[in-house]
Amino acid sequence: MWGICTRTMVKAGMAVKPCRLVKPCHLVTPVSATRISGRYRSHQQGLPTLPVPPLHQTFERYVAALEPIVEAEELQHTEGLVQEFQKAGGVGERLQKALEKRAKNTENWLSEWWVQVAYLDYRLPVVVHSSPGLVLPHMDFSDKQGQIRFAAKLIAGVLDFKTMIDHETLPVENLGGKPLCMNQYYEVMSSCRIPGPKRDSVVNHARGPTPPKHITVVHNCQFFVLEVYSSDGAPLTAEQLCLQLEKICSASPPSEAQHVGILTTQHRDSWGSVYGNLIKDKTNRESVAAIQSSIFTLCLDGAMPRVPEDTSRSSAAIQMLHGGGSQHYSANRWFDKTLQFIIAEDGTCGANYEHAPAEGPPIVALIDHVVEYTRKAETTQSSTAPLPAPRMLRFNITADIQREIEEAKKNMNLLAEDVDMRVVVFEHFGKNVPKTHNMSPDAFIQVALQLAYYRLYQRCCPTYESASLRMFRRGRTDTIRSASTASAAFAKAFDDAGTQNTEKVELLSNAVKAHRWYTNMAISGQAIDRHLLGLKMVAVEEKMALPAIFTDSSYATALRYKLSTSQVPSKTDCVMCFGPVVPNGYGVCYNPMSDHINFAISAFKSCEETSAARLAEAVQRALLDMRTLLEQTPKSKL
Ligand code: COA
Numbered sequence: 001m002w003g004i005c006t007r008t009m010v011k012a013g014m015a016v017k018p019c020r021l022v023k024p025c026h027l028v029t030p031v032s033a034t035r036i037s038g039r040y041r042s043h044q045q046g047l048p049t050l051p052v053p054p055l056h057q058t059f060e061r062y063v064a065a066l067e068p069i070v071e072a073e074e075l076q077h078t079e080g081l082v083q084e085f086q087k088a089g090g091v092g093e094r095l096q097k098a099l100e101k102r103a104k105n106t107e108n109w110l111s112e113w114w115v116q117v118a119y120l121d122y123r124l125p126v127v128v129h130s131s132p133g134l135v136l137p138h139m140d141f142s143d144k145q146g147q148i149r150f151a152a153k154l155i156a157g158v159l160d161f162k163t164m165i166d167h168e169t170l171p172v173e174n175l176g177g178k179p180l181c182m183n184q185y186y187e188v189m190s191s192c193r194i195p196g197p198k199r200d201s202v203v204n205h206a207r208g209p210t211p212p213k214h215i216t217v218v219h220n221c222q223f224f225v226l227e228v229y230s231s232d233g234a235p236l237t238a239e240q241l242c243l244q245l246e247k248i249c250s251a252s253p254p255s256e257a258q259h260v261g262i263l264t265t266q267h268r269d270s271w272g273s274v275y276g277n278l279i280k281d282k283t284n285r286e287s288v289a290a291i292q293s294s295i296f297t298l299c300l301d302g303a304m305p306r307v308p309e310d311t312s313r314s315s316a317a318i319q320m321l322h323g324g325g326s327q328h329y330s331a332n333r334w335f336d337k338t339l340q341f342i343i344a345e346d347g348t349c350g351a352n353y354e355h356a357p358a359e360g361p362p363i364v365a366l367i368d369h370v371v372e373y374t375r376k377a378e379t380t381q382s383s384t385a386p387l388p389a390p391r392m393l394r395f396n397i398t399a400d401i402q403r404e405i406e407e408a409k410k411n412m413n414l415l416a417e418d419v420d421m422r423v424v425v426f427e428h429f430g431k432n433v434p435k436t437h438n439m440s441p442d443a444f445i446q447v448a449l450q451l452a453y454y455r456l457y458q459r460c461c462p463t464y465e466s467a468s469l470r471m472f473r474r475g476r477t478d479t480i481r482s483a484s485t486a487s488a489a490f491a492k493a494f495d496d497a498g499t500q501n502t503e504k505v506e507l508l509s510n511a512v513k514a515h516r517w518y519t520n521m522a523i524s525g526q527a528i529d530r531h532l533l534g535l536k537m538v539a540v541e542e543k544m545a546l547p548a549i550f551t552d553s554s555y556a557t558a559l560r561y562k563l564s565t566s567q568v569p570s571k572t573d574c575v576m577c578f579g580p581v582v583p584n585g586y587g588v589c590y591n592p593m594s595d596h597i598n599f600a601i602s603a604f605k606s607c608e609e610t611s612a613a614r615l616a617e618a619v620q621r622a623l624l625d626m627r628t629l630l631e632q633t634p635k636s637k638l
Helices: 006-011 038-046 055-066 072-086 091-105 111-120 144-166 238-250 259-265 268-278 282-293 309-321 360-374 399-418 432-436 441-457 485-494 501-523 529-541 553-558 612-632
Strands: 133-135 191-194 201-204 214-219 222-227 297-301 339-344 349-353 419-426 463-468 477-481 563-567 575-577 586-592 597-604
Touching: 055 072, 055 091, 055 529, 055 553, 072 091, 072 553, 091 529, 111 201, 111 529, 133 309, 133 360, 144 238, 144 297, 144 339, 144 360, 191 282, 214 238, 214 282, 222 238, 222 282, 238 297, 259 268, 259 399, 268 282, 268 399, 309 339, 309 349, 309 419, 309 575, 349 360, 399 419, 419 575, 419 612, 432 441, 441 463, 441 485, 441 501, 441 563, 441 586, 441 612, 463 501, 477 501, 477 529, 485 501, 501 612, 575 586, 575 597, 586 612, 597 612
Parallel strands: 214 297, 297 339, 463 563, 563 586
Antiparallel strands: 133 349, 133 575, 191 201, 214 222, 339 349, 419 597, 463 477, 586 597
């Protein structure tokens, strides 16, 4: 239906056109440049800068990564191109030197390019194709009153977290004992993506001289500005927020719905051009600006149609990922908003976030805090002073804009119908079992995914797992290539009747170790994908013809991730979800808890090859079979 997804094309080098890579004024600016002071500034400045890996190391690892996913002949051809590229005094050395120079002169040689290439230049709708959803456990309410009470507490919880950000009292996070960059926490509040006709931007209002004090609430597709601080600067209490939310709900009957929010689900080029028309009108411009500058958006939904218990989490994931289509809640959103919390009347809760400013882990840390907060009793005494009524945001919808709204509804509904989503809770074990066998749980799950895929398709596929680069200043992510020679050997041997269990265990152990090795390499800035992107971006900036390694079919294959995966751990029993990045691929997000694992698996229904339910079933079977193998093979023989 979609053809090759643009993000993949860009990553694959098919769509990067020479572009001026000047720093757009709206783009996320370095943390040290603005509000961060004292403690955080010295923390940030103490972090190492992202290294540029040695050229020969990247290409040696690149060839190794291609081995399980391209044909032998293709690989041989690529090896020739790699040799040519690395020749002394050749193009590779020239690009490498330019990249090293950039690394010396910037805070992070990659992050700005990455935000542009992966997000702001990406033109497919952010909904499904880029913005993740997050499903919280079902909350204990099932009516409007309960919804409003919970929403009020959630707002208070977010403001409590915001106070920690503002006061720089958030504890610095660690990964493998190393402190992490905290910049992303400063990018998610009061920020919004702005559509452009060819490229988008992100604006962050928290940096301005008067940081916003309001949130936006959307109910029955009508947007309201809700001031969440009182005149003395104190955050409103949950009790006060409850009263304000009640006013919003009574002022927004379904009959007055304006579906302007659905425009944010459009292809970015279309939305970029409609946006220009929309904000020509002063009222519209002010309403849009109020949404963009708000601290976050709260979406108060009704309930999705009832589904059997075993698919209720999948239905919740759909609601969080895209809102269920225009007949449900897709217009009850502003998908450009960095943070949207979604609370439905039946107790279904979660969030949706626009990916450009941050990865999942900071969002989940915020959610963990908020969920914990909502469980505490309110202790603050509410003032009795009357509060100003929340302000409804008006839109003047011309016939042209209305036509665009109808078009957006049609497209959103086609996309919504196409998303095949399966959320499963694997209840047999969690991180505990791999740990008992001295294996990295994440690597164990990734190897299970490789086995599951191999069993379904009798081949390995290019697999993406996000690895954090937050050990470095302003670090984002690199790719862990989970399909390795070791994982392929294990997957091929597992169902082979001629292979002994002891040998299978050894192959499993090798595959897990290989994955963990790649992970360590990726989080320490030595993986291959962002380095390759950097070399390519230098060539683009210098307006050179793209070197043949980037127009090579192996490179295109390597970037067509049929498995796009990510671990997003949390304290709360939740799960993130996102769409596949290629039409015939899967999106797999998982949260490994101590004794169970939450998976959200997506595919496109229009692709006959894929089925979220089949992969979900195969992953669970692979995990169980791998445990059985380990338990049934006497340790003495290992
Ligand atoms: N034996 C026993 N225990 C082990 C082990 C072994 N061989 N290897 C690891 N463990 C333990 C770890 O100590 C850790 O313990 P904890 O539960 O007490 O914290 C636990 O198992 C988990 O480790 P592991 O499964 O190896 O994963 P990880 O926590 O190191 O995470 C990544 C791996 C790749 C997910 C992580 O490095 C990362 O980059 N995360 C960010 C991803 C991201 O940004 N995603 C969002 C994109 S939107």
